[in-house]
Amino acid sequence: xxxxLKVPTMAEFMAQGKQxxxxxxxxxxxxxxxRAKKITKAFVKLLNKANVEFAVLxxxxxxxxxxxxxxxxxxxxxxxxxxxxxxxxxYEVKKIVTACPHCFNTIKNxxxxxxxxxxxxxxxxxxxxxxxxxxxxxxxxxxKGKRITFHDPCYLGRANNVYEAPRALIQKLxxxxxxxxxxxxxxxxxxxxxxxxxxxxxxxxxxxxVERTExxxxxxxxxxxxxxPFCNTMMTDGVKAKEKEADVAVMDIAELVANAQxx
Amino acid sequence: xxxxxxILFAIxxxxxxxxxxxxxxxxxxxxxxxxxxxxxxxxxxxxxxxxMIALGQSKMVRRPIAGFxxxxxxxxFIIINIEVIEIIIDGLFGTHxxxxxxxxxxxxxxxxxxxxxVLVFVSVxxxxxxxxxxxxxxxxxxxxxxxxxxxxxxxLYFEMVLMTLFLVMNATDVHFQxxxxxNIMSQFIAPWFSGxxxxxxxxxxxxxxxxHIIGILVFLNYLYYSKHxxxxxxxxxxxxxxxxxxxxxxxxxxxxxxxKMMMDPNVDPFAAxxxxxxxxxxxxxxxxxxxxLNWVQLLNAYTCTECGRxxxxxxxxxxxxxxxxxxxxxxxxxxxxxxxxxxxTNKGEFVEDGKQLLDNYITREELWACTSCNACxxxxxxSIDPLSIILEMRRYxxxxxxxxxxxxxxxxxxxxxxxxPWPYNQMDRLNWKNE
Numbered sequence: 001x002x003x004x005l006k007v008p009t010m011a012e013f014m015a016q017g018k019q020x021x022x023x024x025x026x027x028x029x030x031x032x033x034x035r036a037k038k039i040t041k042a043f044v045k046l047l048n049k050a051n052v053e054f055a056v057l058x059x060x061x062x063x064x065x066x067x068x069x070x071x072x073x074x075x076x077x078x079x080x081x082x083x084x085x086x087x088x089x090x091y092e093v094k095k096i097v098t099a100c101p102h103c104f105n106t107i108k109n110x111x112x113x114x115x116x117x118x119x120x121x122x123x124x125x126x127x128x129x130x131x132x133x134x135x136x137x138x139x140x141x142x143x144k145g146k147r148i149t150f151h152d153p154c155y156l157g158r159a160n161n162v163y164e165a166p167r168a169l170i171q172k173l174x175x176x177x178x179x180x181x182x183x184x185x186x187x188x189x190x191x192x193x194x195x196x197x198x199x200x201x202x203x204x205x206x207x208x209x210v211e212r213t214e215x216x217x218x219x220x221x222x223x224x225x226x227x228x229p230f231c232n233t234m235m236t237d238g239v240k241a242k243e244k245e246a247d248v249a250v251m252d253i254a255e256l257v258a259n260a261q262x263x
Numbered sequence: 264x265x266x267x268x269x270i271l272f273a274i275x276x277x278x279x280x281x282x283x284x285x286x287x288x289x290x291x292x293x294x295x296x297x298x299x300x301x302x303x304x305x306x307x308x309x310x311x312x313x314x315m316i317a318l319g320q321s322k323m324v325r326r327p328i329a330g331f332x333x334x335x336x337x338x339x340f341i342i343i344n345i346e347v348i349e350i351i352i353d354g355l356f357g358t359h360x361x362x363x364x365x366x367x368x369x370x371x372x373x374x375x376x377x378x379x380x381v382l383v384f385v386s387v388x389x390x391x392x393x394x395x396x397x398x399x400x401x402x403x404x405x406x407x408x409x410x411x412x413x414x415x416x417x418x419l420y421f422e423m424v425l426m427t428l429f430l431v432m433n434a435t436d437v438h439f440q441x442x443x444x445x446n447i448m449s450q451f452i453a454p455w456f457s458g459x460x461x462x463x464x465x466x467x468x469x470x471x472x473x474x475h476i477i478g479i480l481v482f483l484n485y486l487y488y489s490k491h492x493x494x495x496x497x498x499x500x501x502x503x504x505x506x507x508x509x510x511x512x513x514x515x516x517x518x519x520x521x522x523k524m525m526m527d528p529n530v531d532p533f534a535a536x537x538x539x540x541x542x543x544x545x546x547x548x549x550x551x552x553x554x555x556l557n558w559v560q561l562l563n564a565y566t567c568t569e570c571g572r573x574x575x576x577x578x579x580x581x582x583x584x585x586x587x588x589x590x591x592x593x594x595x596x597x598x599x600x601x602x603x604x605x606x607x608t609n610k611g612e613f614v615e616d617g618k619q620l621l622d623n624y625i626t627r628e629e630l631w632a633c634t635s636c637n638a639c640x641x642x643x644x645x646s647i648d649p650l651s652i653i654l655e656m657r658r659y660x661x662x663x664x665x666x667x668x669x670x671x672x673x674x675x676x677x678x679x680x681x682x683x684p685w686p687y688n689q690m691d692r693l694n695w696k697n698e
Contacts, residue, residue: 007696026692028683037695058693062682070635071671072549072657074515076678078522081514086526108512114519154636159510185641194635198674198684202632205583212578232377 005041006048009058010091011164022126023093025107027100028063035236036229042258043099043123049263050136054097060087066102069110071195076086081106085116099123099254101155101228103195108160122156124166124227124253128224131146131172141260142168142258148175148256149221151212151217152187153228166253173260178219183234188212190234213238217248265357272354272454272476279480286487290565296514297558302503309502312646316501319596322644325574329393332386336422339383340494343429344374349397350476360439370444377433377448384426391419401571404580406590411569414489421482428475435468437461473484494567497645503559504646509637512654515548549658552619555653563647564596579632587633588639588649594624595652630656631668 013020022049029036047054084107087245088096096118098104108120121129130136148170156162163184170177182188191201191208201207213235216224224239226232229252236250251259303434315321320337324330348363363369394415402415433439433449440446440453449605455679479493524530550556553564573588574580580587598620621627633653640648660666667675679681682689 005696009692009693026695028685031695032683032685032687037698040522040695056693059690061677061692062689063676063684067684068678069512070657071667071675072659072661073667073675074518074521074548074658075522075662076675078514078518079525080678080682082522084527105508105510107405109508115513123591143509154634154638155510158637160508180589186638188581189634189636189638191578191634194633194676195671197635199631199668199670202579202584202586202628204579204585208578208582208634211582220276257313 004048004153005044007044008055010055010060011058014091018053019094021053021090022095022097022121023088023091023255024054024056025064025096025098025100025103026056026061027098027229028101029233030099031061033229033233033234039229039232039252039254040097040219042252042263043254045258045263046127046130046136046254049051050130052130052135057087057091057185061086064106066105066106067195067198067206069106070193074103077110081111081114081116085111085114088116088118093118095119095121097121097126099227099229099252101153101159102230105155105159112233122162122165122227124156124169125162127166127254127257128168131169138169138172138257139260140172141262143173143175143260146173146222146224147178147220148174149178149180149216149219149251150172150183150225150227150253151190151231153214153231154189154193156227157187158185160215161250166225167251170225173256175223175256178215178221180215180219182215188215189229189236190231191235192230197233207238209234209238210241213242216240219245221248223256224248225253225256226250227253267358269355275477275480276354278352278475279483283484283487284393284563285620286484289603289607290487290492293545294558294561294565296554296602297556297561297601298554300557300559301561305365308506309504312504312506313502314500316644317497320644322683325644329570332389334378335386336390339379342379343376345372346429347476347479350472354476360436363442367444370442373439373445374447375434377430380426380429381448384423387419387422387426390425391416394419397673401575404571404574404587406587406593407569407571411490411593414491417485417570418489418491420476425478426473426484427472428478432471432475435464435471437464437468465474490567490569491643493566493568496562500562501567501646503562505640505648505651509640512651514660519549520575547659547679548662549660550652550655551621551659552664553602554613555593555659556595556652560595560648560652560655561599563649563652564599566594566645567592567596567647568645570592570644572642572644573647576638576642578634578638580638584632585626586629591625591629591652592647595620598624621659623668625656627660627666630660 008020010023026040030040062084063075063080064084068080069077096107098107098120100107101122104120104122107116107118127136131138151172152163166176188211189208190212201243216235224235226235232250232252239245239248239250266548320334323333331421349360352361353359361657393399430449430452433446434452435456440450456467486495493599547555553561569589571589576589577586605616633650635650635654637650673693677684677686681687
């Protein structure tokens, strides 16, 4: 399958004197993390399927600086931001889509003040517009009637008020969407935000991702849907800690939509 | 001789209000110890927020039981102030129930006050039961011992007493009971005093009247020392609350200047640094003490009602970690009060006391436990942002002290060297395409 993936870079578009419709910001997790790479590929398959002219920055992409900023390193964050903005502005990028809510939040909200203003969308929002415009059709396929619960990523939901796009996509799969005790604006963090992903948690009674996984498992789901590579990792670890990996899968919305059509 | 009660009343009133004004001035001065920040944007949205959140209690009712009970006490408080106006006029001019001249409407008004007084009494009793008998978890966290715990109960006792005094005052007012208009609740209390002579009743009524108004003035002055200050500060606090998306953290301007200079190829690296204007460079990056925070954050601290909705939603707190957003706010206020007292005792100058907000109040363990998920910000009924303080203090730890946990230092080194938080080569960023 992989040889079929069309992943043009901005440099290639530039060489042909063309502009893509949208820049796909892959993010560090999407580029390097083995689990998150699958999400990246699933999303690319959907872009290919919908004939979206997109491009990636490839080796010209760098960390947005989100974990550095939230850890308190404003210098490093702004160095990263200014460098990225120079690249994006040089390519005259107008519209960006990303599968990482942290990249989404940072580029959307924190880059404009530093000279980088773009239209930024989360991949679930972008897929929703493709669907609404009839460029992509979603069918239930293997997920028809399955119980799916959605874990709201903090940086997508509470931080930016995006609650409905991912849910709309799940419902299009003709799946049964079940909500956790804490959902939407009351969603519970997966435990990875604010640079926690990169360090051990402080001492407590329990890990945050285990608590959140317990809430998810209470809904008796067959699938826990996520919209963030970090949430995905945390929830996968939580399901393993509960020894439920045989019964419950953790999947990104892009993977659900792509798998439903056997892409 | 005839005027003695009026003069006495004026003295009590003026000293009560005067003492309060003195404390309010101190409060304003303390808040102004914070860094300046310009909040003049988007006035219409700010008025709307204040109207909805503070006046309209829109976020209180998200927890229906506490929200409803709070609404009763809140409405009761607002409306009963009309009665207080009457009391003040009567007290100053020696009149009695001066508003009674408006006729039957007076009965309707007082009747409404009496019903509210009973409802407030019931609500406050339920609040007391929630705190002391049911022992709701969020009222029994580690930061809720001694003063914070007692303060909450004192407020409830105060309100119970004030409501009782109001009802007894009406019940023992023979003239008012004879009017039989508006005594919708007090008529049931009046029989408890039957058999007493009119003189005795009048004596009780006057006594209760005085205790009631003095109680109100004492309560007014108690505000400054108490979490109850929120009844005033909730309004400015919701007005000045954050309007940007919750995920947006401010870009430190001083850093932007430095970074722009570093990135500018036209800057001569060997040139002598330009003379910086006074106040251009911050004394330090981030915050280690209250003066490093901005005045909105300090206003936040004084506004905190210690309700603990933030802490009960905090994922770190829920999983037993040391972090409690409520404690962050309480610590900030306590330290600010300490700094204020220091300034008062040292004739307007702050004298170094060897303490600061970091370590002496808020530990590093608390700061590093935060996932920046914004649950606390979402939960706060009065637009307090504990996360912004946590971030400022992390900035101090990282940029001034290089005191991040080792793993975070590794992460940051990776970003610096490889453009990713993990030790992968930037040239491998597109490898997934062919895997």
